[in-house]
Amino acid sequence: MRKYFLTGLLILVPLAITLWVLNIIVGTLDQSLLVLPEHWRPKLTLLGFNVPGLGAVLTIVIVFCVGLLANNLIGNYILRLWEKLLHRIPVVSSLYGSVKQVSDTLFSSSGNAFRKAVLIPYPHANSYTIAFLTGTPGGDVKNHLVGDYVSVYVPTTPNPTSGFFLMMARSQVVELDMTVDAALKYIVSMGVVAPD
Known part of the structure; x- marks a missing residue:
């Protein structure tokens, strides 16, 4: 009985957690309908019932349309004007600039951030952990480091x-022959799901 119970848990727990996370994500994205005027919201007034996931679809369409517009000449010009405006607002400029720099680094297809899993001695010389290569030290920091250094993120x-x-x-x-996805699974599972 114990074997069957554990097998059932191994099947149902990942499914339940996946459904729970999807429910949270779709529910959060459904909140995007609140930015529309009351009479435009495709809920009870238009359809007669609430359609779960409609806000998620709307959010995906908006993100896609913004990306499509930003990739043409006029959209690119509008985007530059918008960013200039944001950089003139005191608190917003530093916050927006920092977030934009991080997102450009993480989501850029040409960047090297989180593209390589590495093995490093951490927290001391006799124990090791998996980290991700994020680049090389820059600015004044590199002036104070003697030798060849790299920047790593230890999750x-x-x-x-x-x-x-x-x-x-x-x-x-030590650079590992392991994909970033496999390394993340290994880290999240606390070493239970070993990479191939």
Whole structure:
């Protein structure tokens, strides 16, 4: 009985967690309908019932349309004007600039951030963890480092969205023959799901 119960748990728990996360995401994206005027909201007034996921579809369409507009000459010009306006507002300029720089680095197809999984000695010389190569130290920091250094991000387990940023000697960093996705699964599963 114990074997069958554990097998059932192994099948149902990932399914339940996946459905729960999807429900949270779709519910959050459905809130995007609140930006529309009351009489435009395609809910009870137009359809007679609430359609779950309609806000998620609307959000995806808006994001796609903004990307489509930004990739042509007129849209690009409007985008530059918008960014100039945001950079003139005192608090908004520093916040927007920082977030834009991080998102450009993470989502750029030509960037090197999080493109390589590495093995590093952490938190001391006799233990190791998986980290992600994020680049090389820059600015005044590189003037104070003697030798060849790289920047790495060490995610925490089981929540990889928090972690530590370290600058380490390149000689201490071992590049792994492992995809970033496989490394993330390994980290999130606390080493239970080992990569092939």
